[in-house]
Amino acid sequence: MKALPRHPVIERITEDVQQTLQSFGYELVLMKFGGPPGNQTLSIYIDKPGGINSADCQYMTERLSVMLDLLDPIPGRYHLLVSSPGVNRPLTQDEDFTRFVGRRVAVTFRDAEGDRKRVQGLLEGVTEGQVSLATETGPLTVPLDQIEQANIVYEWQDAE
Numbered sequence: 001m002k003a004l005p006r007h008p009v010i011e012r013i014t015e016d017v018q019q020t021l022q023s024f025g026y027e028l029v030l031m032k033f034g035g036p037p038g039n040q041t042l043s044i045y046i047d048k049p050g051g052i053n054s055a056d057c058q059y060m061t062e063r064l065s066v067m068l069d070l071l072d073p074i075p076g077r078y079h080l081l082v083s084s085p086g087v088n089r090p091l092t093q094d095e096d097f098t099r100f101v102g103r104r105v106a107v108t109f110r111d112a113e114g115d116r117k118r119v120q121g122l123l124e125g126v127t128e129g130q131v132s133l134a135t136e137t138g139p140l141t142v143p144l145d146q147i148e149q150a151n152i153v154y155e156w157q158d159a160e
Helices: 008-023 054-071
Strands: 027-034 040-047 078-083 104-110 116-127 130-135 138-143 147-152
Touching: 008 027, 008 040, 008 054, 040 054, 054 078, 104 130, 104 138, 116 138
Parallel strands: 040 078
Antiparallel strands: 027 040, 104 116, 104 147, 116 130, 130 138
């Protein structure tokens, strides 16, 4: 998947956050940092097999807060938000395109002409760097390195 530029704070702490989460059985899905000076937010989205709940978020907020206090990677005050990736979970790692085979996904990518496209379809897998989707208009393959963003599309009938 095409790597998007990341904030220097995210670059600096990613490895430590991943290691801390893994040591407690969680997976780092996504990190974001931004906002106006003095009111910045570090958002960390986590997951684990079977999903997470508010107790998981609180538990990891406490642990990550201690780790971040020791590293002190962010000058001044900031807010720490630890959350679930939600029902429309972003696919942020190449491995996610194998892990979530059979799920409906939305994929944003640049086509051969450089035009941005967004499609939805059933994720069929990855072969030699090509993501395969079954869309309403037929099969589609998209090179992983052209994908800018992807997420699971929650289907409400799944909840019944």
